[in-house]
Amino acid sequence: xxxxxxxxxxxxxxxxxxxxxxxxxxxxxxxxxxxxxxxxxxxxxxxxxxxxxxxxxxxxxxxxxxxxxxxxxxxxxxxxxxxxxxxxxxxxxxxxxxxxxxxxxxxxxxxxxxxxxxxxxxxxxxxxxxxxxxxxxxxxxxxxxxxxxxxxxxxxxxxxxxxxxxxxxxxxxxxxxxxxxxxxxxxxxxxxxxxxxxxxxxxxxxxxxxxxxxxxxxxxxxxxxxxxxxxxxxxxxxxxxxxxxxxxxxxxxxxxxxxxxxxxxxxxxxxxxxxxxxxx
Amino acid sequence: xxxxxxxxxxxxxxxxxxxxxxxxxxxxxxxxxxxxxxxxxxxxxxxxxxxxxxxxxxxxxxxxxxxxxxxxxxxxxxxxxxxxxxxxxxxxxxxxxxxxxxxxxxxxxxxxxxxxxxxxxxxxxxxxxxxxxxxx
Numbered sequence: 001x002x003x004x005x006x007x008x009x010x011x012x013x014x015x016x017x018x019x020x021x022x023x024x025x026x027x028x029x030x031x032x033x034x035x036x037x038x039x040x041x042x043x044x045x046x047x048x049x050x051x052x053x054x055x056x057x058x059x060x061x062x063x064x065x066x067x068x069x070x071x072x073x074x075x076x077x078x079x080x081x082x083x084x085x086x087x088x089x090x091x092x093x094x095x096x097x098x099x100x101x102x103x104x105x106x107x108x109x110x111x112x113x114x115x116x117x118x119x120x121x122x123x124x125x126x127x128x129x130x131x132x133x134x135x136x137x138x139x140x141x142x143x144x145x146x147x148x149x150x151x152x153x154x155x156x157x158x159x160x161x162x163x164x165x166x167x168x169x170x171x172x173x174x175x176x177x178x179x180x181x182x183x184x185x186x187x188x189x190x191x192x193x194x195x196x197x198x199x200x201x202x203x204x205x206x207x208x209x210x211x212x213x214x215x216x217x218x219x220x221x222x223x224x225x226x227x228x229x230x231x232x233x234x235x236x237x238x239x240x241x242x243x244x245x246x247x248x249x250x251x252x253x254x255x256x257x258x259x260x261x262x263x264x265x266x267x268x269x270x271x272x273x274x275x276x277x278x279x280x
Numbered sequence: 281x282x283x284x285x286x287x288x289x290x291x292x293x294x295x296x297x298x299x300x301x302x303x304x305x306x307x308x309x310x311x312x313x314x315x316x317x318x319x320x321x322x323x324x325x326x327x328x329x330x331x332x333x334x335x336x337x338x339x340x341x342x343x344x345x346x347x348x349x350x351x352x353x354x355x356x357x358x359x360x361x362x363x364x365x366x367x368x369x370x371x372x373x374x375x376x377x378x379x380x381x382x383x384x385x386x387x388x389x390x391x392x393x394x395x396x397x398x399x400x401x402x403x404x405x406x407x408x409x410x411x412x413x414x415x416x
Binding site: 014015059060061064065066083084085086153154155156159192194195196197198199200201202203204205207227228231232233234236264265267268270 | 284290291293294297298299300301302303304305308312315316318319321322356357360365366367368370371374375380381384385387388389395398399400402403404405406409410411
């Protein structure tokens with residue numbers, strides 16, 4: 001049977017993709033950020049996940065305001081890096097896993113999560129930057145990817161509680177897939193940042209670290225944080241952290257942290273990264 | 281568990297956050313054409329036509345005069361008030377050759393070098409920036 005073996009949380013700042021693509025990861029500004037992912041790169045080489053369910057948000061790349069899906073799952077064979085205004089990133093295409101993706105999509109709908117299904121789309125930095133941070137620059141990505149796009153732009157975005165519950169339902173769906181697959185789930189975005197208005201540049205390390213602490217162990221207190229608290233404490237774009245709760249919800253009752261990294265700043269943003277294992 | 285019982289109270293709380301325009305449905309509706317205009321700049325041929333004659337390109341869109349003036353002036357705080365969203369407006373940043381951080385800095389009280397210095401020193405503190413009414 002397929003099983004979820006680990007969860008990864010990570011920021012997905014576009015500038016990190018630029019730094020990696022231009023060979024600047026050892027520059028003084030970027031080195032402390034990339035160094036915090038070295039442990040994870042080695043760990044991923046050992047883990048060899050077959051499939052990654054990659055929770056992220058699209059930044060006006062594949063979706064515009066014509067259609068705003070709250071939760072959307074990619075069931076396609078292949079996705080190309082999006083052109084975000086400077087030409088597409090020169091990184092490998094992302095290969096999907098349509099069998100597992102369709103299994104999850106069907107299971108979620110029967111489990112009363114009414115997913116939007118996407119067969120074709122391009123994927124932007126929200127999805128490709130985490131791949132770069134965890135896998136470096138291989139000729140092909142070493143795992144199949146199931147994109148799970150969340151609306152965290154147009155309000156109301158889904159509640160933290162709903163995100164956590166979706167993660168729980170994803171875990172049930174994966175557990176009923178007959179093929180023996182090593183599946184990871186990644187939650188991306190955040191941590192504190194605000195990209196708009198006179199308050200832009202807000203960073204809150206205390207709150208971010210409280211959130212990282214809350215992902216570990218048996219507490220489910222994070223699922224009850226209201227939207228307004230994310231915005232007040234971590235900036236308008238800090239709301240992306242609700243996507244990490246899909247990852248946490250999928251890991252079950254208890255987790256342990258096996259790696260953690262936090263750094264300020266990267267461009268406008270606080271970088272956070274954590275690797276979690278479910279405790280059976 | 282976290283069920284929102286009163287949508288009006290839920291939305292009203294967002295107006296208590298200093299220096300922030302939460303992209304609510306009301307803003308999304310108001311700024312629909314501004315955002316879709318910005319999205320059109322993802323295509324190279326549209327960027328070229330816009331750069332050649334900004335006003336003429338804007339006149340192809342059902343955006344009112346205030347919106348067109350704010351776009352021509354790159355007045356991003358005003359554009360947020362008119363329902364623009366930063367991820368869409370960022371297509372205009374890149375058309376102008378501005379980095380995200382530089383464009384963001386124009387919405388603050390800081391020059392771009394001052395903004396960069398603030399970020400390198402740990403960013404803007406949440407102290408006093410959380411609530412207009414509560415002043416904390």
